[in-house]
Amino acid sequence: MTNAKEILSDMNDRSREVFRTVVESYLESGEPVGSRTLTRSLNEKVSAATVRNVMQDLEFLGLLNSPHVSAGRIPTQMGLRMFVDGLLEVEDLQARDRAKIDATLGKNGGDVGGMLDRVGSALSGVTQGASLVLTPKQESELRHIEFVSLAQDRALVVLVFSDGHVENRLFSPPPGQTPSSMREAANFLNSLIEGRTLGGLRRDMQKEIDARRQEIDVLAQEMIESGLAAWEADDADKARLIVRGRANLLGEGGVPAELDLIRSLFDDLERKQDIAEFLELTEDGEGVRIFIGSENKLFSLSGSSLVVSPYMNSDRKIIGAVGVIGPTRLNYGRIVPIVDYTAQLVGRLLSDRS
Known part of the structure; x- marks a missing residue:
């Protein structure tokens, strides 16, 4: 199309x-x-x-x-x-809208939870829509992780932190994942999780993947040089290892140890690649976006829209988001600057606290 x-x-x-x-x-x-x-x-x-x-x-x-x-x-x-x-022409933030938001959030007192509650009230009041506030992501050490399949393209990750805090996040799993493969991924991660943050766990997984790729490259090159195998490339990003004369090899007493090892390494790499994707989708947040109708997979509502903007800490790292949910015929030109301004204000207030 x-x-x-x-x-x-x-x-x-x-x-x-x-x-x-x-x-x-x-x-x-x-x-x-x-x-x-x-x-x-x-x-x-x-x-x-x-x-x-x-x-x-x-x-x-x-x-x-x-x-x-x-x-x-x-x-x-x-x-x-x-x-x-x-074609959307975004308006300048109206002075009365700015004043209402500033009046609600201007007092930088109390805990973060109270401030974010005020953010939700401010957005709802100014836009006459339902507000959405995603709280800052935890960076403390993890105790347990669990993946729960909700639908073919939607899953929930339950993160239990060492301080007892529990956090749920929705994400779209890599294609082809089943509830059993998600349980296997969670079991594997829980065996490595002690003393690690989510970001640290993801970095360690990437190191594992890189190490396995190097092992595969060495073994594959040895087999190619000996004439037992050849690379067959479908495109620049995908290549398959084609084994030559497999029937003869089996006739001589089975599959060589190198071939057995390289197959297990490929299987291991594929499994770790899926787990790394889980972690990446869990850790990364969306940027500034407008979701219209069925694009809004978070709620699966075809008649709604979501205008969401991230907020950042003093290190310019995205730690949460604020947004407005309403019908698809939202006044986008007015809502977009309100949400954007509120997100920037929340980021500044959190940076001041830290």
């Missing part, structure tokens, strides 16, 4: 203006927009029939949809995504 940004760049000025006007009218009113309404809003004076033709073209492209046969058009999820990425 053609990329949405490519569609936008291929549009002529009239189609782009009709599309922008439909989306902006829908975001403001929540109602389908008809051709007669549009003719009164466009800069260019055109007939209602011409506008209907343009809207039909936009509907064919998957950007607009008609909820009823006789109704006007509303933007599809793809249309909203394209509008946000290519």
Whole structure:
């Protein structure tokens, strides 16, 4: 399917203006927009029939949809995504919104939990939406880790820290993982976990992977030089070790020890690679993003949007995020600067505390 940004760049000025006007009218009113309404809003004076033709073209492209046969058009999820990425004009933060946020968060007293509660109240009050606050990630040593499969593309990791703190995080596991493979990964990690933070555990796993790759390279090169095997590359990133004359080798008393060892190393590497991906997905947070409709996998709600922005500590490291959840027809131009400003303010307040 053609990329949405490519569609936008291929549009002529009239189609782009009709599309922008439909989306902006829908975001403001929540109602389908008809051709007669549009003719009164466009800069260019055109007939209602011409506008209907343009809207039909936009509907064919998957950007607009008609909820009823006789109704006007509303933007599809793809249309909203394209509008946000290519046409959204972000407003300056309004003075009254800034004042409300500053008044709620200005007192840098009490514990961090209390401050973050005030963040949620401030965002909800200013935006009239539901707020989301992700607290700073723990960097203390781990005691136990558990992976729980929730769906094919969604899982939960339960982290138990040495101080007794328990933290749950949602993530998308690597493809092909099963509940049993997740339990195996958790058992393997728990055997190594003592005295390590999540970041330290991930770095140690990467060292293990690098060491196994070196062993594989040495063994594979020996087999290639002896004529027992050859590399067959499918592309620049993936290569398979093809073993030649395997039937003859088996006939001479079984698989050579080198081949047995290299196979076990490949299996070990693949398992550790999956575990490393688990850790990376667990540790890394999202950047500044707008999730629209079914993109919002955290909640699996097709009729909602999430505007989220990370906040950082004094070392410019992302330690949490704040956001607003609402219907897909959010006033994105106003919400984005509010969320961004709140995240920056939280980062400054936490840096001042430390």
